[in-house]
Amino acid sequence: MTQPLHLGHSRPRKEGRAKVTGAAHYTDDVRMEGLLHGATVRSPVPRGILRGIQFGDGIPWNEFVIVTAKDVPGDPMVALIEHDQPFLVADRINHAEEAVLLLAHEDRFLLERARAAVRLEIEALPPLLDLEDSLACKEVVWGQDNLFKELLIEKGEVDSVWKTAAHIVEGEYRTGAQEQLYIEPNGTIAVADAGGVTVWGSLQCPYYVHKAIKSLFNLSDDQVRIIQMETGGGFGGKEDYPSLIAGHAALLSMKAGGRPVKIIYDREEDMVATTKRHPSRTRIRSAFDTEGTLLALDLDFAIDGGAYVTLTPVVLSRGAIHAGGPYRCANTRIHARAVATNTPPHGAFRGFGAPQSLFAIERHMDVAAAQLGMDPIALRKRNLLKMGDTTATGQIIKETLDLPGILDRALEKLDYVSKKHQYDITNRASAPIKKGVGFAVFMHGCGFTGAGETYLASVAGVEGRSDGKVYVLAASTEIGQGTNTMFSQVVAEALRVPMECVEVAQPDTAVVPNSGPTVASRTCMVVGKLVQDAAQGLRQTLVQSGLLPEPYDGEAFSRAVKAYLEKFGRLKAYSQYSTPPHIVWDDQLYKGDAYTTFAWACYAAEVIVDTRTFEVKVEDFVALQEVGRVLNPVLAEGQIEGGVAQGIGYGLSEQVVWNNGRMANGQMTNYIMATSADLPRIRVYFEENPYALGPGGAKGIGELPMDGPAPALLNAVQHALGTTLPREIPLTPERLMEILEPSNA
Amino acid sequence: MARLLDVIREELDLTGTKEGCGEGECGACSVFLDGKLVNSCLVPAAQAQGAELRTIEGVxxxxxxxxxxxxxxxxxxxxxxxxxxxxxxxxxxxxxxxxxxxxxxxxxxxxxxxxxxxxxxxxxxxxxxxxxxxxxxxxxxxxxxxxxxx
Structure with a gap:
């Protein structure tokens, strides 16, 4: 077998030069003739009935383009899973910051004054703002019972175990909302005229926006064109929300006779109005035998979906499937519910439900170890999944899997065992500084959940162009994770040419096929494989045409591309996803192969807790994982390091403070993400185990690092303080004070 | 009142300087003003009168x-x-x-x-x-x- 030319090597970021010089073009950098700026007037209350709109004095209203729900030409609801979220409020207000009215003007300073001068007359209704209140139907704000989605995963006979089990351990765990906090706020530009609608935007999923705009304006496929601009981070926050903003900009442009309209959110608007990670509550009842073997797991997993369905059912599904953790348990019941409240809809954020449920189970394992008087390593090792075992959904692990080894090697990197003994002794002293070590073992399912990939049936391709280069055609977007570079490496490898021979076409629905959304750790594993297959097809075409004699170099290849185009006019190859025959999923029973494969990991942390200030400092962090083959070590490490940093924030500092259904700390000043000075050097290790169906053996990687840090950190805090009480994240100093000094709190 | 950031991006069309927060927290709008690193979202444009400005485009x-x-x-x-x-x-x-x-x-x-x-x-x-x-x-x-x- 030939050595890989590119795969496994750290090729520099394809668009890196444009990014380090400031030349990269983001949505707000676009200049257009006749451009108007758009702004959104939003509801100040979480629930009510819109009775009227007053336009205040001192504003030249006749100069403004004004859009309300009455101006919507087609489906007034955003087309996603359910059509329940309106682009603009018609009469019922279901969450604070819900969009009611749109304004456009060429002077954005005057526009801001005008926005402030609009007064909404609202008859307020009692809001439903709490997950438990929603489950108890204290108010009904959605459907008959507030339930967006309910799932039951059952295996074995859970209730047969309780009577005879040696130990029963119960616990309740909570996670808060989390803001994606991409540094580039949401924004789009739209032109809507007789020819149709064109949108340029900061977005993850061009075809989601395409679908939503088509239905909003009653247009055909080719009348709508969505173009992704350079995108300054997404993390899920630009998965579904851009459909709404694009719709707003397009409605304003239509009313303005086709003039381009740009809507760029400022930081606070982005934080208070757009989606966040779903808050969750998990109750766990577990049974163990005298040796620590897990006999039964009964999980009640509930998430707050906010005011509209958006992506919540899918988030619930991933969360529920991951809720049992990486453990073998013959008797498992996972009851999962997602409910409505009057907060802005919660949405996609890296991990997509799994960080919530994995926090609960991995925290619970340390609580259980304490109750059983066992070492948390030994307790886990008795129960970790191995090849041939089945997961909660009955999926048989068919690949080589060495979780005990992954666990051992991560702990070795942290020097966990000797530190644990050492701190057990030093923490007994009366000094206010306590130290602790902790870890979490977990997995993340790669690609869409269940039958998702089958339904998507994604298509990607490659095209030889007249410059002699091959262009990747995919709607999968570069949002910082390295899509452009990874695609280029995969294609250059398949063609056996230098990286310079490959370019990635800008995601533009008029040019690229629908390779599915840029989500679910699927771009490399699923779309990368399609692109690889297409490139192999293109190479074969060239070779068989006789225009590409082997061996060849980059120049000879380019000449062959040009010659082929001159002779035949067109050089394109596509590939479409089809589900491997051994993957079987039952969406009704929630049984079977939930994912084609999983990435596996153990993360270990060392913390220092100051019992005077209640601060938790992360002293060391080890992230060790098996993600199949690593295609580009620098990019892969970057994904893990960034995900861990977000996970540390999720666990310790990133608290969304709610005030009457509105985020009260919608600023970077008081929503606390880590700076370079707050974090240790995150130490990343990969163990390679090639995955047969991924390009070059790769699995998904992007979301995995979000799952492990929070439980690892709180387990380390449990060790430092000798209490199992920390059960809720973020574990802010205020929360830790409530635990340690309840009388002061 | 226009900020230095607005002048850089809109008047000078130097869009390499970015706006991330508009409140001096994120540093995406950092530029050199008379050799000193500043958040251009916090500097009133008028304050830059006669000063030497260096943006990412000049690095x-x-x-x-x-x-x-x-x-x-x-x-x-x-x-x-x-x-x-x-x-x-x-x-x-x-x-x-x-x-x-x-x-x-x-x-x-x-x-x-x-x-x-x-x-x-x-x-x-x-x-x-x-x-x-x-x-x-x-x-x-x-x-x-x-x-x-x-």
Missing amino acids: ADGEQLHGVQAAFLECGGAQCGICTPGMVMAAVDLLRRCPQPDEAQIRDGLAGNLCRCTGYVKIVDSVASAAKRAVAVAEQALQAGAGANP
């Missing part, structure tokens, strides 16, 4: 990347790229004040610039690499000079 020497930019490219210091111009400016500023920083000094020096993608590891490595490279370049120049003038 590379034509096609030749600045050592910090080259290091960001090589070490993976840029991901989504939106914080990168500001981060490069902060790094250039740090290396001017402190040409051979250790890791703690780099972390402290960049603490005014937020990055949501990298967890900062590769950014720290980029700055350390740029510092090392600057030493190597200086030594080469010294040796070349010594060779020319025995």
Whole structure:
């Protein structure tokens, strides 16, 4: 077998030069003739009935383009899973910051004054703002019972175990909302005229926006064109929300006779109005035998979906499937519910439900170890999944899997065992500084959940162009994770040419096929494989045409591309996803192969807790994982390091403070993400185990690092303080004070 | 009242300088004003009257990347790229004040610039690499000079 030319090597970021010089073009950098700026007037209350709109004095209203729900030409609801979220409020207000009215003007300073001068007359209704209140139907704000989605995963006979089990351990765990906090706020530009609608935007999923705009304006496929601009981070926050903003900009442009309209959110608007990670509550009842073997797991997993369905059912599904953790348990019941409240809809954020449920189970394992008087390593090792075992959904692990080894090697990197003994002794002293070590073992399912990939049936391709280069055609977007570079490496490898021979076409629905959304750790594993297959097809075409004699170099290849185009006019190859025959999923029973494969990991942390200030400092962090083959070590490490940093924030500092259904700390000043000075050097290790169906053996990687840090950190805090009480994240100093000094709190 | 950031982006059409927060927290709008690193979202445009302004567009020497930019490219210091111009400016500023920083000094020096993608590891490595490279370049120049003038 030939050595890989590119795969496994750290090729520099394809668009890196444009990014380090400031030349990269983001949505707000676009200049257009006749451009108007758009702004959104939003509801100040979480629930009510819109009775009227007053336009205040001192504003030249006749100069403004004004859009309300009455101006919507087609489906007034955003087309996603359910059509329940309106682009603009018609009469019922279901969450604070819900969009009611749109304004456009060429002077954005005057526009801001005008926005402030609009007064909404609202008859307020009692809001439903709490997950438990929603489950108890204290108010009904959605459907008959507030339930967006309910799932039951059952295996074995859970209730047969309780009577005879040696130990029963119960616990309740909570996670808060989390803001994606991409540094580039949401924004789009739209032109809507007789020819149709064109949108340029900061977005993850061009075809989601395409679908939503088509239905909003009653247009055909080719009348709508969505173009992704350079995108300054997404993390899920630009998965579904851009459909709404694009719709707003397009409605304003239509009313303005086709003039381009740009809507760029400022930081606070982005934080208070757009989606966040779903808050969750998990109750766990577990049974163990005298040796620590897990006999039964009964999980009640509930998430707050906010005011509209958006992506919540899918988030619930991933969360529920991951809720049992990486453990073998013959008797498992996972009851999962997602409910409505009057907060802005919660949405996609890296991990997509799994960080919530994995926090609960991995925290619970340390609580259980304490109750059983066992070492948390030994307790886990008795129960970790191995090849041939089945997961909660009955999926048989068919690949080589060495979780005990992954666990051992991560702990070795942290020097966990000797530190644990050492701190057990030093923490007994009366000094206010306590130290602790902790870890979490977990997995993340790669690609869409269940039958998702089958339904998507994604298509990607490659095209030889007249410059002699091959262009990747995919709607999968570069949002910082390295899509452009990874695609280029995969294609250059398949063609056996230098990286310079490959370019990635800008995601533009008029040019690229629908390779599915840029989500679910699927771009490399699923779309990368399609692109690889297409490139192999293109190479074969060239070779068989006789225009590409082997061996060849980059120049000879380019000449062959040009010659082929001159002779035949067109050089394109596509590939479409089809589900491997051994993957079987039952969406009704929630049984079977939930994912084609999983990435596996153990993360270990060392913390220092100051019992005077209640601060938790992360002293060391080890992230060790098996993600199949690593295609580009620098990019892969970057994904893990960034995900861990977000996970540390999720666990310790990133608290969304709610005030009457509105985020009260919608600023970077008081929503606390880590700076370079707050974090240790995150130490990343990969163990390679090639995955047969991924390009070059790769699995998904992007979301995995979000799952492990929070439980690892709180387990380390449990060790430092000798209490199992920390059960809720973020574990802010205020929360830790409530635990340690309840009388002061 | 227009901010320096508005003038840079809209009047001068130098869009490499980014707006991330508009309140001086994220550092994406960092520029040099009379040689001093500032958040241009916090500076009233009028205050820049007569001052020398240097933005990210003025960091590379034509096609030749600045050592910090080259290091960001090589070490993976840029991901989504939106914080990168500001981060490069902060790094250039740090290396001017402190040409051979250790890791703690780099972390402290960049603490005014937020990055949501990298967890900062590769950014720290980029700055350390740029510092090392600057030493190597200086030594080469010294040796070349010594060779020319025995």
